Amino acid sequence: METRTDITIIGSGIIGLLTAKALIEMDLSVAIIEKNQRSLESSWAGGGILLPLYPWRQKTAISDLVKQSLALYPLLSEELIQNTTIDPEWIDCGLLINKNPDIKAAIQWCEDYKVDYQLAEDRLFELFDTKTLNPLWLPSIAQARNPRLLKSLRQFLGQHPKVKFIENCKLTDFILKNNRIIEIKTSQGKFPINHLLLATGAWTGKLTKDLLPLTKAINIKPVKGQMLLFDAKTNDLNTMVLDGHHYLIPRRDGKILVGSTVEETAFDKFTTETAFKTLQQFAVTLMPKLKEVAIINHWAGLRPGTEHGVPYIDNHPEIDNLSINAGHFRNGLVMAPASAQLMTDLILKRTPCLNPKPYQLNRLDASL
Numbered sequence: 001m002e003t004r005t006d007i008t009i010i011g012s013g014i015i016g017l018l019t020a021k022a023l024i025e026m027d028l029s030v031a032i033i034e035k036n037q038r039s040l041e042s043s044w045a046g047g048g049i050l051l052p053l054y055p056w057r058q059k060t061a062i063s064d065l066v067k068q069s070l071a072l073y074p075l076l077s078e079e080l081i082q083n084t085t086i087d088p089e090w091i092d093c094g095l096l097i098n099k100n101p102d103i104k105a106a107i108q109w110c111e112d113y114k115v116d117y118q119l120a121e122d123r124l125f126e127l128f129d130t131k132t133l134n135p136l137w138l139p140s141i142a143q144a145r146n147p148r149l150l151k152s153l154r155q156f157l158g159q160h161p162k163v164k165f166i167e168n169c170k171l172t173d174f175i176l177k178n179n180r181i182i183e184i185k186t187s188q189g190k191f192p193i194n195h196l197l198l199a200t201g202a203w204t205g206k207l208t209k210d211l212l213p214l215t216k217a218i219n220i221k222p223v224k225g226q227m228l229l230f231d232a233k234t235n236d237l238n239t240m241v242l243d244g245h246h247y248l249i250p251r252r253d254g255k256i257l258v259g260s261t262v263e264e265t266a267f268d269k270f271t272t273e274t275a276f277k278t279l280q281q282f283a284v285t286l287m288p289k290l291k292e293v294a295i296i297n298h299w300a301g302l303r304p305g306t307e308h309g310v311p312y313i314d315n316h317p318e319i320d321n322l323s324i325n326a327g328h329f330r331n332g333l334v335m336a337p338a339s340a341q342l343m344t345d346l347i348l349k350r351t352p353c354l355n356p357k358p359y360q361l362n363r364l365d366a367s368l
Contacts (some may be wrong), residue, residue: 009197013043016199017153018340029162035170045301047259048146050334056109061310061358068338080152083132088149095141098243103134116140156194178322197323202302204326222325223305224263226275229297230256259285269300313359
């Protein structure tokens with residue numbers, strides 16, 4: 001099958017879609033190849049909190065991407081609503097963090113990255129049964145309803161004349177010549193390549209190991225996360241709540257999402273009774289009102305895990321026309337706008353919006 005575009009992107013999660021959007025804004029044509037019918041992997045399965053959990057415990061490289069992305073999300077949301085009529089439900093409902101033994105580091109991080117914070121007042125805990133420790137209220141932190149965000153992005157891109165979606169198309173091989181990928185083989189035939197971008201999430205490590213055996217495999221592995229959804233009513237909960245390792249997220253329609261587990265189980269996406277009970281117990285203990293609310297969904301997704309959760313955003317050091325934007329672990333949604341911008345800068349060889357060194361494929365951990 002012959003189709004030639006300026007950029008071919010493998011993967012239609014939030015990273016692939018937003019990078020495609022950034023590229024077409026530079027008047028480049030893009031083909032987006034997806035092994036499934038639509039965006040159904042980590043981007044769809046996550047919670048949508050637009051902040052890493054306890055960001056002051058994360059590497060600076062993560063915070064730098066987050067800071068830039070937080071400034072971009074309100075405009076992105078408005079643009080998608082205006083052009084697709086699909087509301088991604090960007091809502092600045094705030095985040096309540098109940099236990100902060102490292103409160104000094106938390107406050108310093110908020111001040112360094114200009115994130116509004118307050119020491120949480122007692123009134124914020126009326127719904128909850130928990131033992132707090134230096135509770136912190138971040139009133140400006142937002143969420144996005146990730147399935148709706150993906151749907152609106154797909155429609156936005158699908159309306160653009162320079163974008164082509166190719167679905168149910170599994171990548172099977174790279175054909176290289178003189179350190180360039182000249183074409184790819186897929187379940188739908190061969191595609192010629194000008195420039196190839198892998199936005200393949202948790203599958204990136206396996207894919208590069210299997211199909212690029214002469215280069216160093218990219219260190220990304222799948223990490224499963226399971227979540228529950230309670231059929232709550234509007235205004236039962238009006239803010240996101242992080243308590244220990246788990247959290248509650250209220251959607252605009254009132255439903256409350258509970259997350260999540262962190263499990264290294266290879267490419268297993270099956271849900272388990274153990275995770276169900278763990279998340280259910282957390283939810284009804286923290287918010288006793290949920291004992292009377294039905295659980296209507298339980299699902300799992302695979303996060304793309306890397307060392308320290310720092311993604312790879314780089315042009316391949318050995319293959320001239322290959323780029324990688326993957327490995328965002330739990331924070332793909334919140335880091336995506338800035339990651340897309342940085343990847344586009346690197347592909348176009350223009351001054352990058354951020355220091356690219358922490359995200360390089362051949363980086364050293366100490367430099368993050």
